[in-house]
Amino acid sequence: MKISDLIKIFFVINIIFSIIGIIFFGFNGFINLQVAFLSSFFIVIGSFIGYRKNIIKQSENYIIKDQHERDTVDQIDDKFDLYSEINENELSEEEIKQIIQDEKKKHNIKDSIQNTMKSFGAATSIYRVVGYLLLVFGFFGLKNNHILDPIVYLIGFLIVPFMALVVNFTLSKKENFTQE
Numbered sequence: 001m002k003i004s005d006l007i008k009i010f011f012v013i014n015i016i017f018s019i020i021g022i023i024f025f026g027f028n029g030f031i032n033l034q035v036a037f038l039s040s041f042f043i044v045i046g047s048f049i050g051y052r053k054n055i056i057k058q059s060e061n062y063i064i065k066d067q068h069e070r071d072t073v074d075q076i077d078d079k080f081d082l083y084s085e086i087n088e089n090e091l092s093e094e095e096i097k098q099i100i101q102d103e104k105k106k107h108n109i110k111d112s113i114q115n116t117m118k119s120f121g122a123a124t125s126i127y128r129v130v131g132y133l134l135l136v137f138g139f140f141g142l143k144n145n146h147i148l149d150p151i152v153y154l155i156g157f158l159i160v161p162f163m164a165l166v167v168n169f170t171l172s173k174k175e176n177f178t179q180e
Helices: 002-060 070-078 085-091 091-108 110-121 126-144 150-179
Strands: none
Touching: 002 126, 070 126
């Protein structure tokens, strides 16, 4: 499923909720739903786009290293080759502790900062920032104009996360159905 298909689904659901909002809560309910929906929508889509770009960028830079002909599961479970037959029989408990300490030393604050810098672009995606700005300014705008209805606003804000769960569940069911 393409992102454009998802956007269409979200907007169709938004229209349905908007009609229900106008019928039950009037025009103020409609405005509350729209402000909340659009801010939630831009935050979610902005996060998706930012992290997607980050993953693509990091996967392009990933270099596959020689793993000495170890199988994939073993590489995941024992990535430092600490539990192979050679290491289990030839290394003492102190040597294993020293290897573990050396590996821990490799993961320092510098790595954490580098990882944060790599993901900073995804966290500050323009779409995501626009969504948060719309959330804050929309909320205070509704409040200052005395048309904020917190229940309707919350319903409007939860449309996107709820629909994301529904779409994810639907897609996972389709994948399970086609795999069997």
